Structures are given as C-alpha cells and as structure tokens.
Amino acid sequence: xxxxxxxxxxxxxxxxxxxxxxxxxxxxxxxxxxxxxxxxxxxxxxxxxxxxxxxxxxxxxxxxxxxxxxxxxxxxxxxxxxxxxxxxxxxxxxxxxxxxxxxxxxxxxxxxxxxxxxxxxxxxxxxxxxxxxxxxxxxxxxxxxxxxxxxxxxxxxxxxxxxxxxxxxxxxxxxxxxxxxxxxxxxxxxxxxxxxxxxxxxxxxxxxxxxxxxxxxxxxxxxxxxxxxxxxxxxxxxxxxxxxxxxxxxxxxxxxxxxxxxxxxxxxxx
Amino acid sequence: xxxxxxxxxxxxxxxxxxxxxxxxxxxxxxxxxxxxxxxxxxxxxxxxxxxxxxxxxxxxxxxxxxxxxxxxxxxxxxxxxxxxxxxxxxxxxxxxxxxxxxxxxxxxxxxxxxxxxxxxxxxxxxxxxxxxxxxxxxxxxxxxxxxxxxxxxxxxxxxxxxxxxxxxxxxxxxxxxxxxxxxxxxxxxxxxxxxxxxxxxxxxxxxxx
Numbered sequence: 001x002x003x004x005x006x007x008x009x010x011x012x013x014x015x016x017x018x019x020x021x022x023x024x025x026x027x028x029x030x031x032x033x034x035x036x037x038x039x040x041x042x043x044x045x046x047x048x049x050x051x052x053x054x055x056x057x058x059x060x061x062x063x064x065x066x067x068x069x070x071x072x073x074x075x076x077x078x079x080x081x082x083x084x085x086x087x088x089x090x091x092x093x094x095x096x097x098x099x100x101x102x103x104x105x106x107x108x109x110x111x112x113x114x115x116x117x118x119x120x121x122x123x124x125x126x127x128x129x130x131x132x133x134x135x136x137x138x139x140x141x142x143x144x145x146x147x148x149x150x151x152x153x154x155x156x157x158x159x160x161x162x163x164x165x166x167x168x169x170x171x172x173x174x175x176x177x178x179x180x181x182x183x184x185x186x187x188x189x190x191x192x193x194x195x196x197x198x199x200x201x202x203x204x205x206x207x208x209x210x211x212x213x214x215x216x217x218x219x220x221x222x223x224x225x226x227x228x229x230x231x232x233x234x235x236x237x238x239x240x241x242x243x244x245x246x247x248x249x250x251x252x253x254x255x256x257x258x259x260x261x262x263x264x265x266x267x268x269x270x
Numbered sequence: 271x272x273x274x275x276x277x278x279x280x281x282x283x284x285x286x287x288x289x290x291x292x293x294x295x296x297x298x299x300x301x302x303x304x305x306x307x308x309x310x311x312x313x314x315x316x317x318x319x320x321x322x323x324x325x326x327x328x329x330x331x332x333x334x335x336x337x338x339x340x341x342x343x344x345x346x347x348x349x350x351x352x353x354x355x356x357x358x359x360x361x362x363x364x365x366x367x368x369x370x371x372x373x374x375x376x377x378x379x380x381x382x383x384x385x386x387x388x389x390x391x392x393x394x395x396x397x398x399x400x401x402x403x404x405x406x407x408x409x410x411x412x413x414x415x416x417x418x419x420x421x422x423x424x425x426x427x428x429x430x431x432x433x434x435x436x437x438x439x440x441x442x443x444x445x446x447x448x449x450x451x452x453x454x455x456x457x458x459x460x461x462x463x464x465x466x467x468x469x470x471x472x473x474x475x476x477x478x479x
Contacts, residue, residue: 016395022300047456053465057428082467087428090435094394097432101395246394249401250436 007066007075010034013120014059015104019045027055027074029063030103030120035111039065039072054079058086058096060121086128094250096127098243099140106148106237116147122209134222135212141229142204150236153177154202159185169193173231189231197224288314340411342387342404344369352385359383364421365408365437367391367430371423381421386411391429392436400436408437412444419447426453 012031020026023045030036044052054061054077064076086092103120107113119140126136145151156163157180158172168181170190178198179190193201200221203211217225230244284292288310296306313321337343338350341363345351352358352372362383366372372385388403411417420441424430438448454472455464464472 018396048459050460050463052427053468056467079466082465084467084470087431088435090432090439093428093432093435097394104395242397243394245397246392246399249399 007064008034009062009064011060011062011080012037013100013117013124014055014057014061015100016057017041017055025055026071028104030100030107030117031063032114032117033112035113035116036104036107036109037065037072038109039063039074040068041074041077051077053082056082058083058100058124060124081125083124083128086124090250091133092127094243094247095133095137096124098241098247099123099127099137101241101243102141102144102233102237105239105241106144106233113147116144119143119147126209132212132217134226135215135217138200138225138229139204139209139212141233142201143207145229145232145236146205146207148236150176150232152201152205152232154198154205157183159183164198167195169198171197171228171231173228173235176232176235191228191231193228194221194224196221197228200225201228341385342389342407343372343385357382361417362419362421363408363411363417364423366423367425367433375423383419383421388424388433391424392433393429394432403433405437405440409440409444412441412446417446419449422448422450426451 010029010031010033012029015028015030015036017025017027020040023043025041025044026038027041028036028038041051041055043049044055046052051074055074059079060081060083061077061079063074065072066075083096086096099120103116107116123136123140127133130136142152153176154164156177158175158177159179160183162180162182164178164180166181169192170179171177171193172179172185172188172190174188175185178193179185184190200215200217203215230241233241291310291313292303292306295301295309296303301309313324334346335344336346336348338345338348338353340349340353343350343352347354359382362381363386364375364381364383365386365388366375367388367390369387372387375381375385386404386408388405388408390398390403392398392400392403408420412420420437422434422437424433434450442448452475453468454475455461455468461469
C-alpha cells in the first residue's frame with residue numbers, strides 16, 4: 001500500500017483557537033478539502049511567531065499541515081483574506097463569530113463538505129461588506145439547516161401534508177417546519193408565524209442570495225425570523241450557540257452604562 | 271495512612287509523600303513528569319528551612335493576596351502599590367487582560383499612569399462575555415472623574431480587539447479619550463514573514479524618521 005503523504009495542503013477558514021501549553025494553540029479550521037479539522041500551531045503566542053497572524057479566527061488562508069502523532073501540525077500558512085472590516089466593527093464581528101461557532105458546533109471533524117465551506121466564506125465576505133447583516137445571517141442559518149439535512153418544510157403541513165395557504169399557521173422547530181391550522185400536535189413547541197415571516201423563510205430557502213437584495217425587513221419581522229431560525233438551529237444541533245449571547249449584548253446598550261448621565265450612543269446599524 | 275496500589279506508571283518503591291509531591295508539581299503548567307521528579311528530589315535534598323520557605327510562600331499567595339479594589343490587580347495591601355503611588359499620573363488608565371501584562375508594561379517602563387486589570391477577554395465562543403470581566407469596575411472608576419485617557423492594552427488578536435472595541439463603545443460617550451496600543455512590526459522581525467494585516471497596520475501607522 002502506498003504511504004499516505006506526510007503533509008497536505010488546503011484552503012481553510014479559521015473557526016477558533018484554544019491554548020495548548022505555554023506557547024502553542026490548537027486551531028480549528030473549516031477546510032475546503034477535508035471539512036472541519038484541528039491542528040496545532042506551534043509557538044504562536046510568541047511575539048516573533050511567523051504563523052500567529054495567519055491563524056487568527058475568521059482568517060481565510062491556505063494551510064500546509066503535517067500529520068502528527070496525536071494532533072496534526074500546521075507547518076505553513078498564508079492568508080488569502082483576513083476581512084479587516086469585519087474585525088473593526090463589533091456589529092459585524094459578533095455576527096461573524098456567531099456564524100463561525102455555528103459551523104463549528106454543527107459539524108464533525110473530517111467530514112468533507114465543500115458547499116458548507118463556500119457558504120461560510122460567502123457569509124464572511126457579505127458580513128464584511130454589506131449592511132443587511134441580519135439578512136446575511138438568516139440566509140446562512142437557513143442554508144446551514146439544509147446542509148445538515150434539516151431543511152424546514154415550508155409548503156406543506158409537517159403533520160398532515162396539506163398545502164399551506166390559510167392563516168393561523170405555526171412554526172414547529174422540533175418538527176422541522178410549519179403546522180397548519182387544523183393540526184395541533186402534542187408536546188411540541190408551536191410558535192405563531194406571520195404571513196410576512198413565512199414569505200421571507202420561503203425566499204431564504206430558495207438559496208439565491210441576490211433574490212434578497214433590497215428587501216426591507218422591519219424590526220418586528222427581523223426579530224420573528226431570528227427567533228424562528230435560532231430555535232430550528234437549536235433543535236438541529238442540540239447545542240447552545242454561546243456567541244448568540246454576545247451578539248445580543250452588542251445589540252443592547254451595554255449593562256451598567258444605560259443608567260449613567262451619558263449612556264452609549266446606539267450604533268445606527270444595530 | 272494505608273496507601274492503595276500505586277498509580278500506573280509509578281514504581282511501587284516510591285514513598286507516598288514523594289509520589290504526592292511529584293503529582294502535585296506535575297499539575298503545574300509547563301512541568302512534565304521528568305521535571306516533576308527532578309524538582310521533587312531537589313526539594314527532598316534541600317535544607318528543611320528552604321522547603322518550609324517554599325511551602326509558606328505557596329500558602330501565602332493564597333492567604334495574603336487580594337484584588338486591589340481600584341485596579342483589580344493582585345496585591346497584598348489594598349489599594350495596591352501602583353494605585354497608592356502619589357507619583358503616578360491619575361488621569362490615564364491602561365487597561366490590560368491579565369496581571370502579568372502589568373509586569374510586562376512596567377518592565378518596558380513607558381507608562382506613568384494607573385492600570386486596570388480585566389481578568390480575561392471577551393471570547394464569545396468560549397462563553398466569556400463582557401459581564402464576566404471587570405468592565406463594570408472600570409466604568410465605575412471613570413464615573414468618579416479625573417480620567418482623561420484610557421489606553422486599551424489588550425492583546426492584538428481577535429478577542430483582544432473585540433474587547434477593546436466593546437470597552438471603547440462603553441467609555442467614549444463618557445467623554446474619555448480611548449486609545450489603543452500601536453500595532454506594527456516587532457523589533458528584529460523579518461518583513462518577508464510578516465502577515466498582511468501587520469504590514470498593513472505598520473504602513474497605516476508609519477512615522478517620520
């Protein structure tokens with residue numbers, strides 16, 4: 001049998017990093033060729049590390065990785081894009097971290113999924129450049145659900161399969177779709193879903209981001225969409241997404257400052 | 271004390287107190303099994319006074335240190351020596367992640383003002399949010415007035431930047447100038463190997479020579 005190559009190369013997005021020992025870090029990458037993988041970046045906490053800048057979270061780069069005894073080791077890295085605009089803006093950054101954490105928590109190691117890699121990359125690019133940040137995130141969530149095999153059913157009642165035209169429809173995140181007015185399944189969370197929200201969910205599900213261009217979404221509808229999709233994600237990955245709390249806290253006026261004579265200005269984008 | 275069967279990997283011949291110290295030292299960061307053994311036998315052979323001094327020092331750092339009520343640094347006397355020093359400039363506060371960062375900054379010696387230790391950094395994916403840090407204490411300090419500048423000296427990585435931005439958003443409306451440590455090429459570095467963002471920042475913040 002031929003020996004497997006000692007090193008391999010792949011473009012990847014850095015999802016997160018955690019400390020290992022004194023100067024090393026374990027980097028979680030979402031790679032184009034191998035799905036999610038973990039590898040050690042040696043010495044990146046030292047000030048003269050040549051690697052450190054290339055393995056920062058949310059970096060998109062090309063990585064050369066060597067098979068190690070326990071963990072693989074990043075031997076070379078070259079940044080392709082580092083999204084500076086994403087990092088300079090809390091509203092963008094908090095959303096990008098949320099997307100990266102979702103990709104991390106929703107996937108297993110070494111399961112190749114190029115479509116998901118593309119989706120994450122497109123999402124980061126959009127979060128770095130566009131202003132409809134919440135729409136970008138909703139699109140990411142909806143496409144991620146489809147990638148994971150939890151594409152919500154939005155055309156027919158998930159209980160009785162009848163077509164959905166009328167009113168009084170409900171979103172049943174645990175059942176993976178919409179429940180019609182006639183059905184009342186037991187022991188299942190049901191949320192009223194507005195006609196506008198259903199229309200938007202269907203539009204998101206078409207998978208064509210440009211179809212969403214220029215669509216104005218008011219605050220209430222944005223909130224409803226966010227709640228519905230977050231619940232669906234929660235049911236799909238059966239885990240909490242920790243970054244959601246930070247996203248919410250960035251959106252709120254920060255605690256402890258609101259009471260003062262000069263509270264923080266709300267950022268216009270939030 | 272009757273000793274159960276020895277832990278795997280440890281010869282039964284090792285006396286229990288020796289094994290206990292080896293295990294305790296092994297838990298320290300950067301200490302592997304061999305180093306732990308060497309340190310243990312060094313202490314074993316050292317004069318008793320030396321061993322007692324070490325033990326007392328370990329107990330003391332748990333019993334006789336507290337957080338400075340002003341800057342949240344670790345100190346024996348509250349307020350700490352820096353906060354209590356009349357020579358220091360009270361109008362600038364340098365905000366750092368960890369007490370160790372103060373040591374680094376003091377060693378470099380450029381900062382004549384006070385400090386504030388956050389004891390961590392915002393790391394959303396690890397579930398560390400602003401409320402887990404000493405940010406409220408910083409805001410309370412600034413409310414008392416007299417501070418004109420806050421220098422954000424968090425690490426120049428994603429979490430450090432996020433924390434700096436978050437604090438800045440909170441503090442700027444209070445009329446306090448918020449600055450950030452400059453970023454660029456480290457002394458002795460090689461341009462060829464520097465990452466794009468570092469080079470971009472170094473260009474952006476270039477200076478007259």
